[in-house]
Amino acid sequence: MKKTIEETLSSNMQDYLEAIGELKKRNGIARVRDIGRLMNVKTPSVTGALNALSKDGLVTHERYGYVELTQEGEKIADNVRQKHDKIIKFLTAVLGIDLKIASQDACRMEHSISENTFQKLAKFIEFIEKFSAEKRPEWLKNFDYFAKTGKLRRLC
Amino acid sequence: MKKTIEETLSSNMQDYLEAIGELKKRNGIARVRDIGRLMNVKTPSVTGALNALSKDGLVTHERYGYVELTQEGEKIADNVRQKHDKIIKFLTAVLGIDLKIASQDACRMEHSISENTFQKLAKFIEFIEKFSAEKRPEWLKNFDYFAKTGKLRRLC
DNA sequence: TTAATATATTAGGATTAACTAACAATTTAA
DNA sequence: TTAAATTGTTAGTTAATCCTAATATATTAA
Numbered sequence: 001m002k003k004t005i006e007e008t009l010s011s012n013m014q015d016y017l018e019a020i021g022e023l024k025k026r027n028g029i030a031r032v033r034d035i036g037r038l039m040n041v042k043t044p045s046v047t048g049a050l051n052a053l054s055k056d057g058l059v060t061h062e063r064y065g066y067v068e069l070t071q072e073g074e075k076i077a078d079n080v081r082q083k084h085d086k087i088i089k090f091l092t093a094v095l096g097i098d099l100k101i102a103s104q105d106a107c108r109m110e111h112s113i114s115e116n117t118f119q120k121l122a123k124f125i126e127f128i129e130k131f132s133a134e135k136r137p138e139w140l141k142n143f144d145y146f147a148k149t150g151k152l153r154r155l156c
Numbered sequence: 157m158k159k160t161i162e163e164t165l166s167s168n169m170q171d172y173l174e175a176i177g178e179l180k181k182r183n184g185i186a187r188v189r190d191i192g193r194l195m196n197v198k199t200p201s202v203t204g205a206l207n208a209l210s211k212d213g214l215v216t217h218e219r220y221g222y223v224e225l226t227q228e229g230e231k232i233a234d235n236v237r238q239k240h241d242k243i244i245k246f247l248t249a250v251l252g253i254d255l256k257i258a259s260q261d262a263c264r265m266e267h268s269i270s271e272n273t274f275q276k277l278a279k280f281i282e283f284i285e286k287f288s289a290e291k292r293p294e295w296l297k298n299f300d301y302f303a304k305t306g307k308l309r310r311l312c
Numbered sequence: 313t314t315a316a317t318a319t320a321t322t323a324g325g326a327t328t329a330a331c332t333a334a335c336a337a338t339t340t341a342a
Numbered sequence: 343t344t345a346a347a348t349t350g351t352t353a354g355t356t357a358a359t360c361c362t363a364a365t366a367t368a369t370t371a372a
Binding site: 012 | 337
């Protein structure tokens, strides 16, 4: 089967789309400077990336103007963001990892997780949430205890 | 704090070390050709990588000879491999993902997971294994059912 | 033991993505 | 409204990887 644009797009370019989507959501607009700040790169790198993304029809931007995502670009940005958010949720709500570290991991893992695995992970989170009315089910509290002490708590 | 060699090493170079370790384990020796085959790159790319790894003191190899990992190189190879294996275990044994897909994901995720998160994930797997004498605990079977049907099974 | 085959290296080039320095356009403030 | 500050672009470099084509060495088989 033929690869989708999203599949052929480098992690880097996906990150640019994600950053633009984030800025649009936060501020309503996305500017070269802010994209650079968010991604820790200098403005010439941003300009270069935008040229490439324009050529692929994923963003539009006029010289010295704001940046917009095309429909296609927005779809990719949303997909990446969804993965990002779900991974954070898994790492914090299931594994009990600090939000800060979870966020850093998510920035990388959002690109390394396959669609298939992502779907299963999302199901897993949904399952845990639905299984128990409590915020953190008993067995996950048992895990917290185990992670901390290395010992198993009495089973139910 | 100062970064370790492993932290400054690119994913790519880590992959080369991992591949060399894998071949040594499988065949007792690692040759340029086999490294290339395992990594899906041509031999000149392997030669280039080996030169870089030699300079960093992570492998030794004489022209036209076998490749060896130094102590330092082996340590990194082992670390990467451990992550690889644990991630496969999590994806297959917990999420119920096919081994083939799990392996592909692991090749990428082994580089995106942090040490912190890796340790927690390992603990999580250990917890699940120890919690229940059965191979696959009841609640994970409930998850399988949920993943398949979208419905929750009666709780215990 | 030499000829054929397989393997390894070198040389040279493409791509991706970052950087700095210099310049251009826009916005802000005096 | 012009000068200063900010923001954006272009040009040219660097670094990491990969590749192909050509060459060198090693191994295998006649």
